[in-house]
Amino acid sequence: MQEDLQLFAVIVEQSSMNKASALLNLSQPALSRKIAKLEEELGAPLFRRVGRRLELTRIGELTYDYAVQLRQMHRQYLLTLAEFKQTHRFTLTIGASLTTLQTTLPDLIQALTAGHPQIDIKAVTGKTHEIVSLVRDKKIELGLVASVIDDPQLHCVKLFDDHLELVLPRGRMLSDKLAIEDLNGLPMILFSKGTWFRTLTDELFDKFRLHPDVRMEIDSFEAILRLLHTCGAATLLPRSYIRPQMAEDNDLLIVPLPELKKTRRTTSLIHGDPALLEPVVRQWIAEASAGYAARSGLPLSARGGLPGQA
Known part of the structure; x- marks a missing residue:
C-alpha cells in the first residue's frame, strides 16, 4: 500500500x-x-x-x-x-536513582563521552525499584543504583562500596574531633527520606540511639552544602560525593568516624542481555568496573564485571 x-x-x-x-x-x-x-x-x-x-x-x-x-x-x-x-551515532539511555544521579553518574558519563563523542546520552531518574523495572522492560539500556540487584533477567556489575561521612562547616562547630555520640542533639541538615542514603542515615541513628536536631531535609547535596554555614549545621554525605576541592571551596571539614565506615552500600550498573548493548558500551562498562576495582585495591573478580570477561 x-x-x-x-x-x-x-x-x-x-x-x-x-x-x-x-x-x-x-x-x-x-x-x-x-x-x-x-x-x-x-x-x-x-x-x-x-x-x-x-x-x-x-x-x-x-x-x-x-x-x-x-x-x-x-x-x-x-x-x-x-x-x-x-558516524555510528546512537543514543544510550541511563537510569539513575536520585543519589547516584548526583554522586556517580556525572563521572561515568564524562568517561564515556570523552572516548566516544558519537554517543548521545539520555538520563532518567527514579527510585531503585523503578530503575530496575525500566531496565528489565528494556525501556532503558542501563541502570545505576546504590544496591546489588539479584534478578535472573539482569546482569549486575558491582562498581564500588560507599559509606557515610560527617561533614562540618569549618569554624562554625565547637570541635572537629567528634565521636559518634556527639551527633546526638547536633544541628543537622539531612537528605530527604525515600532513598537508600537516607535509609542508611536513619539506621545509623537507630543503632546508636541518636537524636540529632534536624533543621532541614533536602533532596539536593549541593543545596545542603550551601546551607551548612548559614544554618550552622552538620550533615552526612556519601563518600562518593565528596571531593577535596569541594570541601575547600565550601570551607568544610570531613570528620572521620569509625562507625560511619560500616554504613556500606554497593553502587552497581545493571543491564539486560549484553549482546543487545553496543560494543563500545560493553567495553566502557568493563573499564569502569576495572577502574573502580583498581582504586579500591580489590581484584576485578571480587568487584563484578561483564559476563565472560576476566
Whole structure:
C-alpha cells in the first residue's frame, strides 16, 4: 500500500493522470489500476470527476496528507540511517536513582563521552525499584543504583562500596574531633527520606540511639552544602560525593568516624542481555568496573564485571 500511496501523491501533485504517468514512467492504464486497487483497499473513492478535472474527495485529502507524512518520515529515516552509517551515532539511555544521579553518574558519563563523542546520552531518574523495572522492560539500556540487584533477567556489575561521612562547616562547630555520640542533639541538615542514603542515615541513628536536631531535609547535596554555614549545621554525605576541592571551596571539614565506615552500600550498573548493548558500551562498562576495582585495591573478580570477561 505504501508504494501505491506515493503514486497517488504524485497524481495529486501533478494535477493530471497523464503527467503523473509520464513522470513515473508508467502507462496510464497501469497507474489507473493501482489507484483503483488502493481505493478498494481503503474502501472509499479518492477522486471524483468534475467535467474533465479530477478533484479529491475528503478521504482523498486525508490520504494525500498521510502519504506526504510517510514520504517525509522515509526521507528522515534515510538521512538518519546515512548519518548512523557514517558516524555510528546512537543514543544510550541511563537510569539513575536520585543519589547516584548526583554522586556517580556525572563521572561515568564524562568517561564515556570523552572516548566516544558519537554517543548521545539520555538520563532518567527514579527510585531503585523503578530503575530496575525500566531496565528489565528494556525501556532503558542501563541502570545505576546504590544496591546489588539479584534478578535472573539482569546482569549486575558491582562498581564500588560507599559509606557515610560527617561533614562540618569549618569554624562554625565547637570541635572537629567528634565521636559518634556527639551527633546526638547536633544541628543537622539531612537528605530527604525515600532513598537508600537516607535509609542508611536513619539506621545509623537507630543503632546508636541518636537524636540529632534536624533543621532541614533536602533532596539536593549541593543545596545542603550551601546551607551548612548559614544554618550552622552538620550533615552526612556519601563518600562518593565528596571531593577535596569541594570541601575547600565550601570551607568544610570531613570528620572521620569509625562507625560511619560500616554504613556500606554497593553502587552497581545493571543491564539486560549484553549482546543487545553496543560494543563500545560493553567495553566502557568493563573499564569502569576495572577502574573502580583498581582504586579500591580489590581484584576485578571480587568487584563484578561483564559476563565472560576476566
